[in-house]
Amino acid sequence: MTIAVVWLEDDGLWCVSDTRISRRGQGGGVQIVTDAGAKIYPLNVECRLLTVERELYYGRRYGMVFAGMTAVATQTFATLSGMCQALQGASRQDIPSLRDVATLLSKLVELYVRDFRASTTLADPGVIEILLFGMCPVSRSYEIWRVSDQIVEGSLHVAIDQQPARTGDVVAIGSQVSRFQEILAELKQKTENTFRLPKIAVGQMADASRGDVGGAVSIGICNQFGFQTYWSLGLTPHGQGARLMFGVDLDDIGWVGPVVISGGGMA
Secondary structure (H helix, E strand, O other): OOEEEEEEOOOOEEEEEEOOEEEEOOOOOEEEEEOOOOOEEEEEEEEEEOOOOOOEEEEEEEEEEEEEOHHHHHHHHHHHHHHHOOEEEOOOOOOOOHHHHHHHHHHHHHHHHHHHHHOOOOOOOOOEEEEEEEEOOOOOOEEEEEEEEEEEOOEEEEEEEEEOOOEOOEEEEEOOHHHHHHHHHHHHHHOOOOOOHHHHHHHHHHHHOEOOEOOOEEEEEEEOOEEEEEEEEEEOOOOOEEEEEOOEEHHHHOEEOOEEOOOOEEO
């Protein structure tokens, strides 16, 4: 799985995860698929009028992060992204809340988890956890919604729960949440400055490269203007310093025609 966290800081919701994608090894343990895996996604929500012109009257970008089965997560996100850019309303006041989007997300999670379980012999009680976060246009406040699946009395159940989005609260998902909480507690004992401590904790876990957590640090921040991903300073497999976005060295990627991938970054 992974470690992924969301918390409120600097008047915005920060999201950090590692970049390791892995699967169970045949003899047990963890088999690394890649250390350059994207687990944080931008989600564009667009609403257009129910007219021939389909005029765009609303647009907002939220953030999403997942822990669990990559195939379920990517298919869920791809479908959700397409649907959220095809919304139509009768008036300009018809704007979905963040909870409305989370409800749609939960329906897609149920669909793909059910299909996934039907095609495998997986006995895990839960396949996926997703955090959807951003500034809700209805409540006009930051919100974090957690969607996850469980098997309850032999039947699939998809839960949708609002998580705390207050200063000091950290919402964590993944297989190594307990270890993250231990590291975060240790960091808090060493300093009175809590600035970006969850990011530092995840960074230490990624650097330690233990089990299904490793690679680099992915960063996304959602404020009142929308969501944006950032690169982080890290090391290449050869030990050289690099600007890494989702674990990918941006200097290796180079230019995209006349433009460059940037978006800002941090150590």
